[in-house]
Amino acid sequence: MTNLDINILIVEDDPQIRNFIAYALKGEGLSYKAVQNGENALSLLVSEKFDLLLLDLGLPDIDGIQIIEKVREWSEMPILVVSARDQDREKVSALDLGADDYLTKPFSSAELLARIRVALRHIRRLNKDKENTIFKVGELQINIDKRIVELEGSEIHVTPMEYNLLTLFFKNIGKVLTTSYILKEVWGVDYGSDTQVLRALMAALRRKIEKNPAKPRYIMTEVGVGYRLIDE
Known part of the structure; x- marks a missing residue:
């Protein structure tokens, strides 16, 4: 799996942050789609294949925590939470429900891309090493x-x-x-x-x-x- 094969879904209601993330992904040659609410995100997730979900928790219609729960009912794709909620209990709740990592706003493009690389290496390793012990x-x-x-x-x-x-x-x-x-x-x-x-x-x-x-x-x-x- 190369960068050209990777498809990422950005779920972020703040247009500036959404554009910032999109620009960072584009610079790495990563394909993506971006939506601003949970309803559109869930619709895309069940109709298209994505390799990684970048999810804001504070969405205008559905709390991001609920989206994590729903996605984990059918998918093991890495979920990287990007949120302004920086309290430990929020992080623990998201991670316990199935998020893979948590990035608190504001964050740099370098940190974002580093976390994405870790998440993608994890899924590649799972695919490659299913029979490996x-x-x-x-x-x-x-x-x-x-x-x-x-x-x-x-x-x-x-x-x-x-x-x-x-x-x-x-x-x-x-x-x-x-x-x-x-x-x-x-x-x-x-x-x-x-x-x-x-x-x-x-x-x-x-x-x-x-x-x-x-x-x-x-x-x-x-x-x-x-x-x-x-x-x-």
Whole structure:
């Protein structure tokens, strides 16, 4: 999949921001369509194929959160939220419902394009590696079939819970995972706001995979939201 094959839907009611995003995409050779409300967005999403959705939450007719819910009923396309809502609870809500990333206004074209590249690499990797069981980021590698974790070519010992946590991150490289989502996926139940157990597990895992746990290279903290395994 090249840039020429990619089709992006921009859903933004502010004409200046909509034009700004469109100009940035055009400069990268990315195809796009732009609409200003949720009704038109949903109509296009069910009638045409898009590879990425750039979605503002504060639309005039339908809240962007509802659009995320509807899209996730039938599609796994990356959803990048671009919104002026910068409170953590808004970000967590959007991400928990299925958004892949969240960009707070105002933002630069460089940051926007970087987030888009991460989202598109994620979907390419999913398409390419559906049968693959070996995933790698930098010098960190996991073999799902053999349940082996390697760092710089050497196997490292991880506990079952650390392995489950790391597997979740590798299956969502580049995506922001909220603490509530991680707790539910790793422990199998909803721990609600009890994040102490996750912080302890994350600290233990970082001591094993990071040269300097205080300045992590692989798993980054998204303050107030969750964590992200970087996509190099």
